[in-house]
Amino acid sequence: MSVKLDFEKCGGLLPAIAQDHRTGEVLMMAYINEESWQETLKSGYATYYSRSRQQLWKKGESSGHLQVIHQILVDCDLDTVIFKIEQLGAGACHTGHRSCFYRAVTSDGLQEVEETVFDVNKVYGKSSE
Amino acid sequence: MSVKLDFEKCGGLLPAIAQDHRTGEVLMMAYINEESWQETLKSGYATYYSRSRQQLWKKGESSGHLQVIHQILVDCDLDTVIFKIEQLGAGACHTGHRSCFYRAVTSDGLQEVEETVFDVNKVYGKSSE
Numbered sequence: 001m002s003v004k005l006d007f008e009k010c011g012g013l014l015p016a017i018a019q020d021h022r023t024g025e026v027l028m029m030a031y032i033n034e035e036s037w038q039e040t041l042k043s044g045y046a047t048y049y050s051r052s053r054q055q056l057w058k059k060g061e062s063s064g065h066l067q068v069i070h071q072i073l074v075d076c077d078l079d080t081v082i083f084k085i086e087q088l089g090a091g092a093c094h095t096g097h098r099s100c101f102y103r104a105v106t107s108d109g110l111q112e113v114e115e116t117v118f119d120v121n122k123v124y125g126k127s128s129e
Numbered sequence: 130m131s132v133k134l135d136f137e138k139c140g141g142l143l144p145a146i147a148q149d150h151r152t153g154e155v156l157m158m159a160y161i162n163e164e165s166w167q168e169t170l171k172s173g174y175a176t177y178y179s180r181s182r183q184q185l186w187k188k189g190e191s192s193g194h195l196q197v198i199h200q201i202l203v204d205c206d207l208d209t210v211i212f213k214i215e216q217l218g219a220g221a222c223h224t225g226h227r228s229c230f231y232r233a234v235t236s237d238g239l240q241e242v243e244e245t246v247f248d249v250n251k252v253y254g255k256s257s258e
Contacts, residue, residue, distance in 0.1 A: 024153025101202035
């Protein structure tokens with residue numbers, strides 16, 4: 001498989017949108033570099049690049065909340081991808097929500113529109129993803 | 130409405146994911162700066178920042194393919210947003226597809242998984258969005 005993304009455009013990092021392959025819910029957005037892209041293709045699990053830790057980040061490696069790749073879509077400019085995934089475990093967000101996008105903009109500011117689905121302390125212990 | 134996004138983190142630009150508010154289909158991903166964010170909130174139409182043209186980009190201003198905001202979701206880190214939109218006109222992509230994500234990664238490379246839905250020459254003329 002030889003799919004070349006345009007990693008040069010943005011300093012080596014491109015956005016990857018993780019979307020539930022059945023419901024279409026967007027669960028998170030994170031960045032990939034060339035190495036994490038290749039690792040995702042090879043392993044079949046969503047693997048990002050953590051900007052804060054500056055290292056490969058196999059999502060769910062510590063929590064068990066892995067993301068199984070079902071399909072990968074690539075945009076017209078070859079600089080953004082969608083990982084259509086099956087989210088293992090209860091959710092993707094380090095706050096305990098299924099999706100990182102659990103808040104909506106309202107006239108009163110941000111309002112939570114999704115409840116938490118897992119206990120962060122039990123899943124992550126004292127570390128965070 | 131006072132929703133502060135973390136524009137400082139990424140040099141003033143944050144990713145905005147445009148998602149069909151009814152079907153959940155992700156139509157495009159583009160960037161917003163503080164000004165385009167405020168303009169989106171004020172106008173009710175998705176307004177991005179064009180990195181290539183270095184200016185505000187009201188999506189669909191020339192093509193008529195405007196994006197009406199139905200809801201805005203904000204992620205846990207306040208550095209990515211989802212615009213839940215109604216896409217006016219046939220599609221969002223400058224290639225004539227409804228979604229910019231019209232290609233899938235396969236063992237033979239990229240394969241189109243969506244047909245074109247409008248004539249690019251008729252909609253954009255010689256310019257491109």
